Amino acid sequence: MYVAVKGGEAAIDNAHALLADARRGDRSVPEIGTDQIAEQLALAVDRVMTEGSLYDRDLAALAIKQARGDLIEAIFLLRAFRTTLPRFGYAEPVDTGALRVRRRVSATYKDLPGGQVLGPTFDYTHRLIDFALAAGVEPPPPPEAPVAEEAARMPRVTDLLAGEDLIEREARPADDAPVADLTRAPLAFPADRDLRLQALARGDEGFLLALGYSTQRGYGRNHPFVGEVRIGTVEVGFVPEELGFEVPLGEVVVTECQMVNQFVGSAEVPPQFTRGYGFAFGQSERKAMAMALVDRALRADELDEERTSPAQDEEFVLAHADNVQATGFVEHLKLPHYVDFQAELDLVRRMRAEIAERRERDANKEAAE
Amino acid sequence: MTPDATSSPDIAARRAAMTLCALARADELDAALATLGPPDAVADLRRPETGLVMLRGRVGGDGRPFNAGEATVTRAAVRLSSGEAGFAWHLGRDAARARKAAILDALFQARPDAVEAALAPIGVRVAAERAAEARRVAATKVDFFTMVRGED
Structure with a gap:
């Protein structure tokens, strides 16, 4: 109160x-x-x-x-x-297959078209503090190499597997089908995958990392491989009403993670790898990977898996992934609750008085007997 | 988007010019306008305004769309005294830059060849930067080799 x-x-x-x-x-x-x-x-x-x-x-x-x-x-x-700005509209979905790649690695295929490109990564560094940075030493210009023509074509790993039908394909309904938007309508359950991905994309990295980790440790195990992580620049298209044709708004850097997970099959469909998907702005590899693990875990019902773990519980995950909401509710506890607390103080005093009174009554009764 | 609108060569050329404006720095748009000679009278059809556009991805990269998060976008619309209307929609919050791009879009409709020439240096700069980045990224491509096994 x-x-x-x-x-x-x-x-x-x-x-x-x-x-x-x-x-x-x-x-x-x-x-x-x-x-x-x-x-x-x-x-x-x-x-x-x-x-x-x-x-x-x-x-x-x-x-x-x-x-x-x-x-x-x-x-x-x-x-x-x-919240202070008007909404102009929705962009065309970015084509991550056309990313101008600055990093692309796969844990499933060594020799994939376009190759493994490490880009600016912390991987394989020794995690030793670099005192040269404190001294302000300028780094040397990075090495360059000729660009192979095939580097321009980097099919998604999931497309390679899809060629053999070894991996589930994503449904692709008509593009004018409605897309859930939690900035316009509050989160409601059960949530469809578009709504889940929107909530996960803005979800707290630490929370999703812990949940993703929990799936690896056995809480909703689904045997993931990183099919691919790619980071790069992509053009954003938008169709302004007054023009009626798509114009480029500019370019954004995004990170995408395709997690490839163990099989599901049925009487009709032979076993296939399943997928989890992560997407984030900028170079946000850990976030995209954690998101892909959690996205796959949240597909438990759809894939007929038993829901036994927190990462598979969409209400638990989606209702607690937003760190602005979480911090608002946790941090509000430090605001004045003087009246609330006064009421509880009264209550606890009354309870204690009643107990003391009862004890005294019982003692008197015993003495009288 | 109507397919015939985008497939028309005029629209394709206009889009190409808009793309260069979207990738340009403000000073590059100034330089392009200076080359063309600034138009005498420009009326704002819509004063530059910053708002939000929701960016979208696709589930699995190729499936149904989902809302990935918003971006700031600034739009501007102008009309030249000769009647051409020009538009700009740019990521970011730079109102002056969007207005300059809208003027260039309007000029493009009157003098496409001159505007293309004025914007050409932007294309050269962008291509050079992309090529340099591609060469640096290419240097981080992994060349695997198989170790000879001991028992062979």
Whole structure:
């Protein structure tokens, strides 16, 4: 229960002034620019865009600066910003098959068309702190290699398997079929896969990582392989009403993960690999992989699997994946609950008094007998 | 989208010019406008405005669409004194840049060859950057070789 209380205005103003001062920190250290954040803390920016569910690098960089590097706070700022803007419409679905790939690896095929391209990755680094970075040593220009013609054609691994019918194909209804949008209608259960993917795409990376991990450890086991992770740049098309034809809005960087999982078959269909899908803004590989694991786990009903684990429970997963909602409800606990608590204090005092009274009565009764 | 609208060569050329404007930096659009000579009177059909477009992916990359998250988009619409209307829809929040692109779109309809020439340097810059990135990425391609087994 909330009761309006007044007071604290001056304390709040002064606290915000103190926050601004603490955000700036030691004045002898140069202030960080949002361009520096966008360029040099690029993966933090990608995460804030993904979970803030708003693709805008400069804005995400500014949010990170304003939030003093607290990424959930920055995500919150982005979500709040988007509520101030009108919605112009829906873009055409991006074609991840046409990604200008900067990274593409597969754990299932060594020699796939287009090859394994590592790109800018932490994989195979030794995770040793690099003191040269603290000393401000400029990196050498990266090596270059001639571009093979086949590099331009990188079919999805799932397309290779689909050629032999070894993997389930995604249903492709008419493109004018309605698409669920949880920014327009509240989450409702049971959720279809389009709604689930939207919720997972903006879901907290840590939460999805833990759930994905739990499926690997046996809580909803589904034997995953990374069919493919690809990261790259893709054009976004949009059809403005006034033009009636598709125009390019520009380009975005996205990450896609195709998880290939163990078989399902039936009397009619011979065994096939099944799929889980992950998609995120920017270079967000861990997020896309975790999302793909959870997407596959949430298909339990559809694939006739027994639901035994948290990662397979769509209501549990989708209702708790959003870190802005989660932080709002957890952090509200620190706001004044004086009246609530006063009521509970009264209650506990009354309970204790009643118990004491009963004990005294019983003691008197015993003494009288 | 009507198929005949996009397949018409005029539309394809206009789209190509719009693509270059969407990839251009603001100073590159300034340079293109300077080359063309700025039009004498430009009326705003719609003042530049920033809003949201919902980006979409497909389930599994190739299945049904889903809503992946929004992007900021700025749109502008102008009319030249000679009557041509120009439009721009760009990712981001740069109102001035969108308006410049809308002017270039309007100019394109009157003088397509001149606008194409003025935008050509943007295409050259973008192609060079993409080629350089492709070469750096290509250097990270894995060349597997099979180890000789001990018992052979």
